[in-house]
Amino acid sequence: MDAQITIPQSRQDNTFQRLVRTFRVSAWLGWQIEANWADPLVFAIYALIKPLASAAIIVVMYGIITQGDFGQPIFAYIFIGNAFYIYVGQVMSGVSWAVIDDREHYRMLKYVYIAPIHIPTYLLGRGVAKFVFASISVFVTLLAGVLFLQIPLDLLQVDWLLFIVSLAIGVNMLALMGLMLGSIVLLLVNHSFGMGEAVAGALYLFSGAIFPLEVLPEWIRWVGFIMPVTYWLELIRRALLPDIAAGFPTLASLSNGQLLGIMLGLTVFFAVAAFLTFNYCDREARERGYIDRTTNY
């Protein structure tokens, strides 16, 4: 009996097919876990209530100080930045939380690991559902802004090409940042709340999302200039509200093309950094035997 296990043709896929397969199944899985569309309450909580409440905090802060003068350009600046920043928290946490969720909660990270799939791709795929959720939140937030808060969004004036290209690059960049975070989380214990959101909350400060970078003290401003999110939000503003964007001088000296170039460059940089980080953390995690631990206390 010299039986040899023959792998069926269908399983001998090439690398590209494997990546596609990995991505598809993990996106599906993330969808099953996150997007419980059957349950309107869950949908309302994540897609509507949380993001609208966050936006409302800023709206109230602004309203108190300016006695409700929402027509100022700075308000539109803040509102748009805040709305699109939803993507940062959601996509980043979608990718990084998958590590904790699979490891500690479903206890299946180890099985994911031994399956013939590409782990970084798997993690990236887990962010897809969050991306869809976030898109709905962003849309609803913008809608509320236009309807109730005088956000001067005019669909005929929008530079759709710029918007879509920027959004596409930006989301990929965020997913890669999430991968980097997720890799680090491989080495960390579970602190049970959304780590992605915590990081996003901290980076809020540097990205020019809710105030122009000039407001920051000079010695710390440089952080904002190396953050790809800064350029991304500027591009989104230029695409959606060209008049408002022109009123803020931070990046005024750069053309759209230059901004896209910078963002693309930073995205490539993050891609390389994310994969290096992943490889390092992955090796370390296996070295230390962290793949199947649970760390709650």
Place this chain on the structure above:
Amino acid sequence: MTLTAKVTKHSGLRLFLMTVFGRAYPRMVGMLRERSWMLWEIILPILGVSAYVFIYRAIGAPEIYIGFVVMGGAMTAFWLNVLWSMSSQLYWEKEMGNLSLYIMAPNSMMGILLGMAVGGLFFAGQRALVITIVGSWIFGVSYEVVSYWQLFAVFMLTMVALYGLGMMTSSLFLLLSREAWHLANLAQEPIYLASGFYFPVKNLTFWVAAGASIIPLTMGMDAMRQLVFPDGSSLGFLSVDIEIAILVGLSVLFVVGAKLMLDYMERLAIREGRLTESKR
């Protein structure tokens, strides 16, 4: 192989205190063994709070609002702690198989929850303190305490009521599994908004502020702001005395409610067989 040690066992109050200490211990030890919490619990939150400070700067708000944000940011520590380390923690305990052991032991679940709270306060207290100190220092917040006695009373009452509320909601989580997550999530940003973490709650109109007062932090923060910031009382919602009275009421309500709810939910969970199931 005969066991020599004679076993003595305490019961009553002694057992209760031992339980609290027993459950708080892993929390404290965990904090020392896993230093990465400093990043998540202190450094990142400071940056997050700073962002709100700079919004006020960007729209030219008076300095007092900066102090409001710093205090609100510090107090988020307690809210997050109650939400994630107490209420929904029971869900993790169930998944890990500890919950049934806790229920089966002769201690009271109140003791376990209080232990979690005390252990959690270790984190939350430090986070709140560091944010207050660092935030005040960086942004030059000035304080002018009206009455230390009242300040102390307000803070303590807020904590009692808040953690009472946490224990009460924990009992709900005995029955829930993944939904627990969603509820805890639901109670994050909307509560930041309604309780006025980053602005005076008075601005939300009387009825919204009154409704939000069911969350002890609403009254607690409003009273503390009136007590520590120069001119703070002009932005207060109700007078400090009334707020203290409300906090006393909330404390009693939540602590008693927690005990009743917990007993009820435990009975229900035992009947339905939901103490040990795990819905992974």
Place this chain on the structure above:
Amino acid sequence: MDLAVKTQDLSRIYKIRGGKKEEAKELVALDHVSVEIKRGELFGLLGPNGAGKTTLIKILTTLLSPTSGVATVGGIDVAKEPHNVRPIINMVSGGESSGYGLLTVRENLWMFAQFYGIPTKVANERIKELLGIVGLGDRDNTKSSDLSTGLRQKMNIVRGFLTDPEVLFLDEPTLGLDVGASRDVRHFVRGWVDENKGDKTLLLTTHYMVEADELCDRVAIINQGRVLACDTPSRLKRNLQRDAIFKLEVSPLNGAGTGSFEKLAGVRQVTHQAQDGQSILEFILEEEDVLGRVVNTMTNQDIHIFNLEKREATLEDVFVDLVGKSMKEVEGDSDS
């Protein structure tokens, strides 16, 4: 307090909520179970997967309430006065971890001692002693997340004995332990009950026959929520003793089944198992003479006999006699 555990017509029905709008189904996990366990007894609950063993333990440990019937532990009603039951019991269930991975073995155990009101000094002495007994003496400072499955199970077992319960419930305590460690645990369990001279009661569930047979004073055989028999292992087997039990290794039946044997007069039970390209048949016969008929039938069907042995009755045979199938077969049925 002369009965440690008593159940009377104890039933438990689980309502299983199906998928979306599906109707709720009911599953009878325990069906009018009445058992009495005397104080000082080491009592075994033997049954296949899904028999209801864990359900019974959960009810007795106050974690689940019965649908109907009464259960008392130490004379106290578990459903009505759970807080009075809890101080005198403890439970260990196999294959589960307990405590926090971040704490060391000693810290985890100490924490549970706290929950039972045992002063730290006493607790530490006992922990040391018990860890020594199960062979974990040198691992007390290991984080429990770094323990192997078997070692974690040993820690779990120590947790059960640590609090010096009057009645201890062990739900498959040797799950995940190797042969040597299982033997140690059984030895310790037996010793604990014996040394306390009638004071301590232990209820243990298992689906290992040997464990029930060698270890327990009395055994209840349970299947599909019903207690089919309850007695000392030797008395349970005695009923079968006058029967003749034969084990035959024969050429493969190849799907012919055992029907033709079951029809023979004097054949009480037949079980069949395929192994290494042979069939293994076990017969419980009313008397030895019946064997001749069995062999004849085989010859007629062209079945070759490779080996034939007569053996003593085991609890497995008792189970087969009661249920008509071996435990393996029962478990196989429920899988599909």
